[in-house]
Amino acid sequence: MLRYLVRRIFYAGPILLGVCLATFALFYLSVSPEQMARRNISAKNPTQAQIRDWLVARGYDKPLQEQFTRHARSLFLLDFGKSDSTGEPIAQRLRQGAVPSLIVGSGVLFGSVGASVILALFVAAFRGTYVDRWATVLCVAGMSVTVLVFIIAGQYLFGKLLVWFPLAGYQSGIGGLRFAVLPILVGVASALGANVRFYRTVILDEMGKDYVRTARAKGVSEPRVLFVHVLKNAAIPILTSFVLSLPFVVTGSLLLESFFGIPGIGSYMVDAIDGQDFAVVRAMVFLGTVLYLVGAVLTDVSYALVDPRVRLE
């Protein structure tokens, strides 16, 4: 296991290097520093001196090699530096935003995996009947509505008409949880269609296998077959999709957070896009990438933990 981990981390090196080169080309070569300055400075017609000052203050006037070193540092060591527009350290804002993002993100993740696996098992139990057919149609319909509409409609219905939850906002501590409920519900609902459909096929795949017939022949009850035998064997694809969405627990859902006014990492990025803040957008891409790579290793490790047939060597 340890040897495997070391090897995987060793493999991540070249990939990070590739990401480093690709993002450098994107952020430094496809846009000139002067353009960056012009977009970030709020004055309508910045003078040459203003632009020069802006570039010098943020280190964009240095030669490309030096810029690349800084770029690589911020990716490999997650040393993000300062925001282009406000000048405050990005890491500090990320730390502040991590807790709200974590609350909403983990809520959405656990909620949606839980709800969709249970629903998928239910639908799979009724395979081939009208329940199954209409559930599939409903799933496709759910997939065809944009997340934005789920958010706007949810906010309107539960926040304004029924007044069950606050419309938007956030508060730290236990009292803040009631602000998190609606975003979590909306997040779960918007992902339900695609998830149930995916898990249903996974579960149906398992249900055609021999061990299910054996279990039934032994007289195991149908719920027990579904929830114990099938669920255990369907764990690998479920885990994969679970772990691969882990980065978003931390980076937060951009849309949910900005709509519900949650001061997490996601809304930090939305603000950065509005403010034309290149440093913050770069930092978010790096953070997301590193988390994704960590998530990929965790997926493999969790396979070995869940499925005794998988050996990591």
Next chain:
Amino acid sequence: MILADCLAGLVVAACALALIHMLRSPLWSRAVSGFRRRPGAMFAVAVLGLYSLVAIADSFVLPARAGQPPETILDKLFARPQERTYSAPLAERTSEATPQPLLGRHILGTDGLGNDVLYRTLKGVRTAFLIGGATTLLVLPLALIFGLLAGYFGRWVDDAVQYVYTVFDSIPNILLLIAIMFVLGQGLLQMCLALGLTSWIGLCRIVRGETLKLRERGYVTSARALGYGSGRIIVRHILPNLLPILIIYATLSFSRLVLAEVILSYLQVGVPEYVGSWGNMIDAARLELTREPVIWWNLASATVAIFLLVFSLNVISDELRDGIDPSLRGA
């Protein structure tokens, strides 16, 4: 604008080619004739046909009269006079504190700037088709070339291609999309480029996997034994067997692209405001539900327009998949 017209031409040509191919091959015509027995599939095809008509009507420019901006057939048919501000569907007065009489009739009402909502919604069709179509045109060759090369030649070619797509794949999709749009700026072409760069990986992986399988088939081995070159084997013997997957994937990705446009436009990294798009409509409509009286028609028409298109595309790709290759069911 010229660029958008060229893209539109390319999209139409590609769709026509795909259709001709489908009608000529027995496998596809069987799948398509299966549609007739399924009301859901027929409905989806009808909706898609209607949308295509709108998109085509919006692409033909009528000869302009002197002193007037050029109009498309759609403009001619659906353009309505601009009102002062919001008005409800089929209302006769605006939704203001002191209602004013309207200049014309608006089946779906007007938005905050007084534009006819039905007209704005129909204008979004062409944008959605352009984004979906042009991006797919970018994705297909990219994924095909890399996937075929990696799968067929293996060894270092395979390693190199896998390395490239792993690198792209390690950056979370939505973050990469936003970053590219953010750096390149708003615009139709930028959007196709950004969406193309982020969505070729999935297809490339599938093409590579399929090519690996097909390479070992008997007919490929015999073609090699006959002394055919690699180019001929790839184009004549492997590519045709990939076509079903390609067309199914293209339909599916088209619907994902339409949805992605909406999200990017909301985040202010989509198409510019003067291009009529559903994302811009929803972005403008998001604060309207808090108004008194509630302005719902703007949001509702954009939502229904997106829903119908994406739903039909999803249904069609499901049906095609079931008809062509049952082994792919649920993939």
